[in-house]
Amino acid sequence: MVSTTILRFVSSCWRPVVDGESIKRVGDASTGRVDGLLWYKDFGRHVNGEFSMAVIQANNLLEDQSQLESGPLSSVESGPRGTFVGVYDGHGGPEAARFVNERLFENIKKFTSEGRGMSSDVITKAFLTTDEEFLGLVKSQWLNKPQIASVGACCLVGVVCSGLLYIANAGDSRVVLGRIEKTTKQQEEVKAVQLSSEHNASMESVREELRQLHPDDPQIVVPKHNVWRVKGIIQVSSE
Structure with missing residues (x-):
């Protein structure tokens, strides 16, 4: 099965609570590090809060990819700033997930620059364009590398920009938000809120x-x- 990143769900679904409605704009976190079978980025401040990320390798060949980008979401200096998180669940090989990791965020920046900023339409267009680009790669390589025609990747994307959280998913994955809620005056608990559905x-x-x-x-x-x-x-x- 050839990988296709057909977007099924894009939504600007949640406005996070920000003290004083202001967002501190700080530098990006350090690059990821490898520790045995674990790849991770330490907890650090980004444009829209604090983030960390970790990946545990389950197979001999790591087929999955993930990325955390913070700063300009456009290729022009006057474009919006925000935070982009992508998780790509590869199968059949790492090629599709690696390709999405290299191209999806770049396409989002491209279409954000061409339009009026971040929007659901920008993310949809970036998904479809990345899909077309990978299909072009498959067509150009499948005679010499037929295995690439059976490679795929599921995608989860979150973009925080201008006080809104945009989420998108394609494939057998879902986005879940952990929200702290008070149960009593002295106790709090984390509740999971499902934001998208897997295909x-x-x-x-x-x-x-x-x-x-x-x-x-x-x-x-x-x-x-x-x-x-x-x-x-x-x-x-x-x-």
């Missing part, structure tokens, strides 16, 4: 969508080992 053949709505898109293929989604899979092979319905 997975285990969901009835996804299976029905696939059947409608492929009415002439009775095997477009079938159960295998008690799990619904696209063509009996993979659970991800878009990537």
Whole structure:
């Protein structure tokens, strides 16, 4: 299956509480470091707060990628500033996730510069353009490297800009917000708030969508080992 980053969900869904409605603009955090099978960025201040990131390698070959960018979200000096977080779950090989890691944020900066700033449309256009670019790479390399035609990547993206959080996901992943809420005067607890839904053949709505898109293929989604899979092979319905 060739990787396609078809955007299914983009939303400016949450306005974070900022003391005095002001945001301190500070420098980027240090570059990531490697410690055994763990890649991480230490907890540090960014344009829109404090962030840290870590990746644990589960396979011999790390197929996943992630990035944390903070500062200008445009290629022009007068463009908006903010924080970009991307998590790319690769499978079948690392090529697709690495490609998205290199191109998606650059495309977001490009389209932010061409338009009037950050928006859902900018993120949608960046997803689709990155998809087209990777398909072009597959077409140019598949004769000499046919394995690249079976590589894929799921994508999660969060952009904090001008007091808004934009989220986008494509594939078998979801965005979850952890929010601190007071339960009593003395106690607090962290509650998980789901902000997006994964695109997975285990969901009835996804299976029905696939059947409608492929009415002439009775095997477009079938159960295998008690799990619904696209063509009996993979659970991800878009990537």
